[in-house]
Amino acid sequence: MTSTHEQSPKTAVVTGASTGIGEATARMLAHRGWTVYAVARRADRLEALAEGTGNIVAVPADITEDDDVARLLATATQGGGIDTLVNIAGGARGVDHIADAKTADWEWMYRVNVLGTMKVTRAFLPMLRAHGEGTILNLTSTAGLAGYEGGAGYNAAKFAERGMTQALRLEEVGNNIRVIEVLPGLVHTEEFSLNRLGDRSAAEKVYAGVEKPLTADDVAEVVVHSVALPHHVNLDEIVIRPVAQAANHKIIRSS
Incomplete structure (x- = not known):
């Protein structure tokens, strides 16, 4: 890939695409x-996402594994390359205070x-530089703006x-690569709080009484x-x- 003219301006890698914001972004x-x-790691969910679309290519991969990232890069290269990388894969585990932190x-x-x-970013930077008008979007979190009790591990990440x-x-500004950061607050998705807390009833309490938390589609709309x-x-x-969340620690809930 050597010039912008050889590359479609609308081709992206989206990580974390098996659920939540990543799935909504890929679909949108x-x-x-x-x-x-x-x-994403779950091939069955990616295949379900790709089915019938014609322009979603499922690439089962663990982004923490070098061999998987190399395979992802090879797949995208064989398909003609990308101009946009959307890093959404991530997550939280636990709400322990530091005194009780679990190293794992x-x-x-x-x-x-x-x-x-x-x-993933390191792997695709040469391709994005060569394109001439590359974009990288990283989905972080308002947890990256301020610490809160029980959030230290996720805050740190x-x-x-x-x-x-x-x-x-x-x-990368000298390479004309655009770098965007989207920082969501309270988003009610299928798995985020469940994965963090390990219990569905506890996960639902995170959103209890909040009339309109953000949805995955809300955030995907901003990303897209x-x-x-x-x-x-x-x-x-x-x-x-959401309007009901003025800060990480300030959420309006109905009685």
Whole structure:
């Protein structure tokens, strides 16, 4: 891939595409005519997402594994390359205070949110540079803006991912790569709180009484809008919360 003219301007890799915001983003981009390489570990969910669309390519992969990332890059290269990388894969585990922190949970959060994002970005940077008008969007979190009790491990991972994103923007501006950060607050998705807490009733309590939490589609709409803007327009960072959430710790709930 050596010039912009050889590359479709609407081709993206979307990680974390088997559920939640990643799935909604892949679906929305495809609906708008993009070719999407949908990446996640669960092949069955990716195949269901791709079925009938014609422009979603399912790529089962673990973004923390070097061999899987290399295979993803090879698949995208064989398909003609991409101009947009959307790093959505991530997640949280546990709500322990630091005094009770579980090392395995912290290591998992750092590996997925930070190292996985780094590995995929590192792999695709040469392609995005060669394109001439590349875009990278990293989905972080308002957990990367302020710490909160019980959030230290996730805070640490998202602060790190946010710092990496800011550095990337500075490093790649000379290559005309646009770097966007979207930072969602309270989003009611199928699996995020369930994976974090391990119990469905506890997960539902996170959203209890909040009249209108964000949905995966709400966030995907912002992501898609950001990457679809003319390339010279860079929405550097976008914080998106429901109106009921004025800050991480300030949420209005009905009685």
